[in-house]
Amino acid sequence: MSEMVTDTSKATLLSTLPTRNIPASFLKQITNDFSPERELGKGAFGIVYKGILEDGEVIAVKKLVESSLVSHEKTFSNEVGNLMAVQHENIVKLVGFCHETHKKVVQHNGRYIIVEIAEVLLCYEYLPKGSLDKYIFAQSNRIDWDLRFKVIRGICNGLYFLHNKIHGPVVHMDLKPENILLDDNMVPKIADFGLSRLFGQEQTRMNTQNVVGSLGYMAPEYLYRGEISTQSDIYSLGLLIIEISTGEKNAPNFDDKCGRTFIEKVQQKWTDKYITSKYEPFGADCVQQIKMCVKIGLQCVEQERKNRPSIADIVDRLNRC
Template identity: 75%
Template structure:
C-alpha cells in the first residue's frame, strides 16, 4: 500500500492542532514509535481514512525562532519538492501552561510543543537494508541510493533560496520509497533552529554519535562541509556494507574511518566483490574513495557536493 501525500496535503491543514496529532498517534504511544534522532522522536500517525503520516515530536521548548518566523520557514519548507527529499505535509507549533515540580513545589510554566509531519514511506529507513543478510541490497541498488542521496544534498546546499545544512545525515535519516528511491528526512531542522547560514558557530552542538564533523563537534562550526563529512560516512557504509557503530567516546567515527582505511589499503573490501564485472568494481572503488575524501579531518580538503556528483556521473576522475 502506498500513501498519496498529495491527498494528505489537500485534506490536512498546514498548522495541525496538537490534540489531533496526539489522537492519531495514540497519545504518542511507544508502540507507534518509528525512530529517534538528534532532534526528536518520530511516531506513526493513522488518519481516519487509514492513511499514514510520520509525526516528529521535537523536544519541549526547542531553541526555535519566534512564531511568525517559524511559520514562514515551515511554509517555505513545505513547498520543497524533490525526488530525494521527504515531503513535509504539516506542522504544529503550540504553547500551553504546564504544572512542573521545582525546588520542592510546583510552578506554572509556558511549554512550547513543536511537531513536524512528513509523508509516510513504507520501506522505512536505509539502515534496515544495509547490514542484515536477510534483506541485503545488491550493488546496483546501493549505487543508485548513493547517487540519489547526493542529488538530494545538492538540492539542499545549492538549489534552495539559501543553503540548508542538514546536520544529522545518517542511514536512519534516509528513507526509501517503494522503488528504493532514497529520500533525505529532517531536511529543514537546521534552518528551523536558525542555523541556515553557510558557515556559523553554535554553542548548542546537536548531532548523532559517530557522524559529527570534528570542526562542528569541537568548535561549533556549521557549514555545508559538516554535511559532507557525515555524507562520507554514509557513502562508505553503503558501499562496503561495514557498519559504523556509534561510540560516546568517538563522536566523529574516527575508529570506523581508520578501520576502513586499513581494509581499503589491503583490498579487503573489494575482495568481497571478486565476482563483479570491471564496471561495478570501478563504481565500488570510486564510492569508497569519495567517502574517504569526504571524511578528511580538514574541512577545506573535503570535496563539495558538486564535485561528488560530477565524479559519480563520470565527469571527473576521483
C-alpha cells in the same frame, strides 16, 4: 498562514494542500493519543508515530521533546523553516505542523502554579520501508550493490539540492543512516532537519558554541571549533557513503566523535586489491563503482575541510560512472 484542519472530514486535504498548521487535537486523534503501538521510531529530538487518516492514508507525526542541549522551539523552527522551502524527490516532505500552547496547574515546591505547556509536532510523508540502517548492515535483508549505488546517488542528489538549489544553502548537520528514509521503491529521502542551518546567499560559514550532533559523524572543525559550513555535511556524507559501500558499521564512542577509528580501518582494509578480489565475480562495472564510492567517501572525510570535494563534484563523478 494556511487554513487549519478542523475535523476528520478534512483529513484528505493533508495530501493536497500546502504545508499548514494542524490542531494538536487532530493529531492526537489520528495517532490514537500517541499510543506506544503507533510508535515508528525515536530520535534525539522526538518520537515518531503513525497517523492514520479517515481515508486510510498514513502520515508520520513527530512529537518533539525538550533536549538539554537543543530546545524543541529551536528544533521546530529549524525543521519547519528549512523544509518549507524544499521540494525534492530525495528529501522527506513536510505535510503539516502544530505549535500550540495551553495552561496547566502543577504542584511545585508545595505550591500550585500555572505553567504554559507547548504542543510541538511535525507531520511528514509516511515512508513504509523505514530507515537505511536496516538495509545496509544486517545480513538478512541487506540490499545488493546496484540498489546501494542508486541510494548513494539519490542521497547525493538530495544534498546537492540542499546546498545549491534554494535561497541559501541548507546545512543538514546530522547525516547518518538512521536519518535516511526509504519509500516503497527504495528511493532514499534525507530526513530529520532538527539541527539544520540555513545560510544567506553571501554566507559560506558560521560558528557556534553549541556543538550538538551524532557521535562518529561530526566534522572535526565543527566538533573542536564550532565551524559550520557545507563541508560539515560532506564529512558526514563521506562516512555514510563508506558505510553503504562496505556494509561495515561505524561504531563511534565518546572518545571518537569524528569516526576516525572506523575511517582508518576502512583505509587499511578496503584497498583496490581487496575490492577487486571480493567483487570480481559481480563484474567489472560493480568493481569500478565500489572503488570509486570508497575513494569518494575517504576524500570526503579529509580532516582539513578545504581538501574535501564539493557535492557538485561528487554528483558529477557518480553520474559519469
